Amino acid sequence: MSRRTPMYNPSSLRSLEQERLQMRLAAPVLSGYLLRKEARDRGTSSRQTVGNPPMVCRDLVVQNALYTGNVEAVKELFSKGFPSDLLIQPQGGDMRWVGNGKVRGLWSLTYEQELTTPLHITAGRGFTECLRHLLLRGARVDLAPGGNTALHEACEECQPECAKLLLQYGANANATNEDGQMPLHVCTELDSLECAKHLLAFGALINSQSLDENDTPLHVAARHGLPGHVELYLQHGAALNLQNDEGNTPLNAACSQPQDCTSLQRYSRVCHMLVAAGADVQASDADKQTPLHMACKNANPDVVDLLLKHKALVNEMDYGGDAPMHNILKVVAYKTDHEPERIVQALLNYGSIRVWPGALPKVLKYCCTSPRTIEVLFNAYDRLKITDAWVEAVPPEVFQKHREFYESLFALAQTPRSLQHLARHRLRAFLEGRLHWVIPKLGLPTFLKNYIMLAFKDHMH
Structure with missing residues (x-):
C-alpha cells in the first residue's frame, strides 16, 4: 500500500489531544449509526454474524484513526458491539477534467484507492497494536475485498511482526490474491526476508506456483536479486530448474532481470548460490536464450565469468540468431559503467565467434x-x-x-x-x-x- 498516495495528510489534522477528544465524542454516535444502518439494511437485529457481507465505512474519523495508527482511537472506535469487519472506502470519486490541452477533454470520475479493510491498513503500515486489537475483536483474517489479503499486504510492505501476528491468528499462508500470487510471491524486497521466514514456519509451500506466470518463490527471489531469500528457499528444498510459463528457470530469471551498477553484486551472489546448488547453466527459455545470453545483455561481468567457468555454451544461438557476443556488443554504449570490456574479453578467451571484419566500422561507431x-x-x-x-x-x-x-x-x-x-x-x-x-x-x-x-x-x- 505504500505505493499508493496516502489519502490523509497527518499535517492537516489537529493536535493529538484534540484528535483524541474528537474520537471519544464521535465513537458512540458513529457506532450507533452504523449498527442501526446495518439492522435496517439486513432487516434483522444489529448483531453481526459470520458470513454476512461487511459494511462499508466512509467516515473520516475512523479512517484517520486507522491510517495514523492511533491505538487509543482504534480501541475506542472498535469497541464491544462495533463491527470489526468494516470495508473502508476512502473519500474519492471527484469529477476531474482529463485532457492534454490539444484534444477535447472529458470529465472523469476517478477513485484514489480501492476498497480495503482495517486489517489491511494496519498490517500494511506496521501498526501492530492496532492490528492485534482488531484481531482480538474477531476481524476476519483472510478477507480480501481489494484482491489481497491482509497477509499479502504485510508481506508486500515488509512488516514481519504484522505478518507473524496474522499467521498466529489463522491467516492462510498460501492464500491466492487476484493476481494469482501467494504471500511468498509478494516478498520482493530485501527487507521482506523475515516475512518469508514466518510464512515458511506457518506452512507456506516452497514450490507453490503463481497462477498467471507459474513462478515459484525462488523465481521471484532470483528475479529481484534477493540473496537472503534465495539461500532460505534453497534450504527449504526449492526446485532449482523448474521452468515458468516463459521457460525461465530461477537462474534464467536472475540473469534476465535488468540491473544497475548498484545491484550487480547482489545478482552475482544470487547466481553463485543457484549454480553452486546445481542450477542448469545451459537451460534456455522460450526464445532459446540461455543465462549467458541474458547476463551479456544485462552486462554483468561476474555472472558471465561464473557461467563460462561452469561450461555455458559460448556460441549458442537464440531464435533471433544472436550469440552472447552479439548481446554484449549491442549494449556497450549504454553499459559503460558495467565494464563491458571484461565480458568481451572473457567470451573471446572461451572461444566466442568474432565479428565479421567488414562490420568492424559499425561496431566502432556504436561501441x-x-x-x-x-x-x-x-x-x-x-x-x-x-x-x-x-x-x-x-x-x-x-x-x-x-x-x-x-x-x-x-x-x-x-x-x-x-x-x-x-x-x-x-x-x-x-x-x-x-x-x-x-x-x-x-x-x-x-x-x-x-x-x-x-x-x-x-x-x-
Whole structure:
C-alpha cells in the first residue's frame, strides 16, 4: 500500500489531544449509526454474524484513526458491539477534467484507492497494536475485498511482526490474491526476508506456483536479486530448474532481470548460490536464450565469468540468431559503467565467434565510448583494414576524450601490427576453445600470460 498516495495528510489534522477528544465524542454516535444502518439494511437485529457481507465505512474519523495508527482511537472506535469487519472506502470519486490541452477533454470520475479493510491498513503500515486489537475483536483474517489479503499486504510492505501476528491468528499462508500470487510471491524486497521466514514456519509451500506466470518463490527471489531469500528457499528444498510459463528457470530469471551498477553484486551472489546448488547453466527459455545470453545483455561481468567457468555454451544461438557476443556488443554504449570490456574479453578467451571484419566500422561507431571494448575486440584480429570510415565513426568529442587510444588505433592504417601481436594471435588461433584452461597450466610469467589473454593496455600496437 505504500505505493499508493496516502489519502490523509497527518499535517492537516489537529493536535493529538484534540484528535483524541474528537474520537471519544464521535465513537458512540458513529457506532450507533452504523449498527442501526446495518439492522435496517439486513432487516434483522444489529448483531453481526459470520458470513454476512461487511459494511462499508466512509467516515473520516475512523479512517484517520486507522491510517495514523492511533491505538487509543482504534480501541475506542472498535469497541464491544462495533463491527470489526468494516470495508473502508476512502473519500474519492471527484469529477476531474482529463485532457492534454490539444484534444477535447472529458470529465472523469476517478477513485484514489480501492476498497480495503482495517486489517489491511494496519498490517500494511506496521501498526501492530492496532492490528492485534482488531484481531482480538474477531476481524476476519483472510478477507480480501481489494484482491489481497491482509497477509499479502504485510508481506508486500515488509512488516514481519504484522505478518507473524496474522499467521498466529489463522491467516492462510498460501492464500491466492487476484493476481494469482501467494504471500511468498509478494516478498520482493530485501527487507521482506523475515516475512518469508514466518510464512515458511506457518506452512507456506516452497514450490507453490503463481497462477498467471507459474513462478515459484525462488523465481521471484532470483528475479529481484534477493540473496537472503534465495539461500532460505534453497534450504527449504526449492526446485532449482523448474521452468515458468516463459521457460525461465530461477537462474534464467536472475540473469534476465535488468540491473544497475548498484545491484550487480547482489545478482552475482544470487547466481553463485543457484549454480553452486546445481542450477542448469545451459537451460534456455522460450526464445532459446540461455543465462549467458541474458547476463551479456544485462552486462554483468561476474555472472558471465561464473557461467563460462561452469561450461555455458559460448556460441549458442537464440531464435533471433544472436550469440552472447552479439548481446554484449549491442549494449556497450549504454553499459559503460558495467565494464563491458571484461565480458568481451572473457567470451573471446572461451572461444566466442568474432565479428565479421567488414562490420568492424559499425561496431566502432556504436561501441566507441568504451575504448577498452574496442581494444580487446580488435586485438582478436591479426590485421585491421582501417579506412576513413573508421575515423568518421568516432565522434569528435569521444575522440578528444580518448585521444591517445584512438590515435594509436588509427595509426595502424599506415603501420602493420607488431610481431609480438602476430605471435599472440597465432597462439590464440592454435588454442581456440582451449585457451582458458591451457594457458594457466603453461607456467608462463604473469605479464606474458595476461598479454595472451588480451589484458588491457589502453593502446594499440
